[in-house]
Amino acid sequence: MKNITREKILSGKKAFGTFSHSGSSLCAEALGVAGLDYVVFDTEHGPFSEEGAVSFVRAAKLRGFSPFVRVKDNNRSSLLRMLDIGAEGIVVPNVNSVDEAKMLIEYSKYYPLGKRGLAFGRGSGFGYDEFATDRQEYCKTCNREQLLLPQCETLGSLENIEEIVGLEGVDGIFIGPLDLSVALDNPFVFDDKHKAAVARVLKACKEANKFSFIFAINTDATKAAFDLGFDAVAQSTEINMLIESFKNTVKTLGI
Numbered sequence: 001m002k003n004i005t006r007e008k009i010l011s012g013k014k015a016f017g018t019f020s021h022s023g024s025s026l027c028a029e030a031l032g033v034a035g036l037d038y039v040v041f042d043t044e045h046g047p048f049s050e051e052g053a054v055s056f057v058r059a060a061k062l063r064g065f066s067p068f069v070r071v072k073d074n075n076r077s078s079l080l081r082m083l084d085i086g087a088e089g090i091v092v093p094n095v096n097s098v099d100e101a102k103m104l105i106e107y108s109k110y111y112p113l114g115k116r117g118l119a120f121g122r123g124s125g126f127g128y129d130e131f132a133t134d135r136q137e138y139c140k141t142c143n144r145e146q147l148l149l150p151q152c153e154t155l156g157s158l159e160n161i162e163e164i165v166g167l168e169g170v171d172g173i174f175i176g177p178l179d180l181s182v183a184l185d186n187p188f189v190f191d192d193k194h195k196a197a198v199a200r201v202l203k204a205c206k207e208a209n210k211f212s213f214i215f216a217i218n219t220d221a222t223k224a225a226f227d228l229g230f231d232a233v234a235q236s237t238e239i240n241m242l243i244e245s246f247k248n249t250v251k252t253l254g255i
Contacts, residue, residue, distance in 0.1 A: 001123065001131055003088045003145040005038040005066040005232065006171075009211055015232035016222070019070070019215070021046045021239050025059040031238060032063025040068040040234055043082075044093050054085045054122065061086065068147075074100060076107045080116065083108060086123025089147040091174050091213075096156035098163050105169035108148050110139035113169040147171040149213060152201050153179035161201050165208045172211025172231070175201055202229060 005015045017038035020028060023046060031039050041056045043049050048056075053069055060067035068089030069082040079090055092104055106114045120127030124138065132138040148169060152158055153176030165173050181187055181194055198214070205212035206229070213232045216222040222233045235241070 001086075001088070001129070001141055001145045003066055003147065004064070005068075005089070006145065006147060006211075008037055009231045014226050014230075017066075017068070017232065017234045018241065019234055019237040020056065021237045023048045023052055023056075025055040027238055028056040028059040028067075029063050032060060032065045036065055038066035038068050038089065038232070038234075039238075040070050040089075040091055041087075042070045042237075043072045043078075044070050050081045050085065053082060053087075057086045058122070068149075074104060074107075076117075079104065079107045080119075083116070083142070083146055084119050084121030084123055086121070088145060089149055091149045091151060093151050093176070094154060095150040095152070095164070096154050098160050098167075101150050101164045101167055101170060104148060104150060105167060108146070109143050109169045113143055116142075143169075147211065149174040149211070151176050151179075153177075153183065155183045158183065158197055158201070162204045162208075165201075165204045165210050170210065172213060173201055173205055174213040174215075174234075176215055178215070198228075205231075 008015050015037040017036050019040045019042045021042055028039060039060055041053050043053060057067040066088045068091060069087040070091040070093060071078040071082055074092055082090060090108055095101060108114060108116055110116045120132060124132035131141050149172050150164060150170060151174045152161055164170060175198060180197060181189060184193055184197060202212050212230045214225050214230050216225050216233050216235045222235045225233045
């Protein structure tokens with residue numbers, strides 16, 4: 001198992017991805033053809049769960065880019081199943097406290113970082129991939145390559161961000177700027193207060209030497225996030241980008 005997004009960021013480069021809501025393994029494969037570094041299969045808002053995600057993860061791996069999954073909640077089974085099918089990053093929504101973050105580490109990381117239940121799904125070649133044949137090495141590899149990325153999109157996560165991102169086992173933070181604006185009592189307004197909150201999270205990630213991810217609504221927002229110093233950006237969803245592409249084409253044609 002090798003997480004190319006992790007590897008790319010550690011080499012000093014920026015990583016670019018998107019969220020997937022289509023529920024299509026063909027779309028997942030096409031995103032790899034397009035040259036993305038990673039895709040976040042969204043089981044929180046998307047119309048699918050483990051049964052669909054396994055084929056999407058497989059399609060991404062086929063095309064050589066990183067399959068991440070945003071889990072639907074912070075239950076143990078929600079994290080465990082996505083890790084076992086081979087997700088290389090777990091994005092966890094609605095994290096509110098340090099204790100919740102510690103619980104996520106316990107669920108998603110093997111000993112000695114956590115207490116993840118041991119099983120061999122498709123992510124390990126059902127236990128037959130070379131890295132999985134040595135069980136100790138398997139646990140070390142999974143702990144390193146399968147990223148745990150709690151989201152900062154609540155007031156609780158923001159107020160405790162330095163402690164959360166400093167936990168061993170938390171690999172980085174994924175900012176949800178829209179929900180964060182709601183948490184700041186100013187929905188969909190990205191004013192100085194919002195910018196200060198984003199800057200605080202980014203600073204905490206840098207000081208803890210952890211990865212910084214953020215969602216961006218469009219290309220301008222993506223460029224701005226990279227200019228701020230974020231390691232990775234997920235722009236929009238593949239559905240929205242498909243719609244925008246054809247809307248622009250229709251407009252250009254004038255029909």
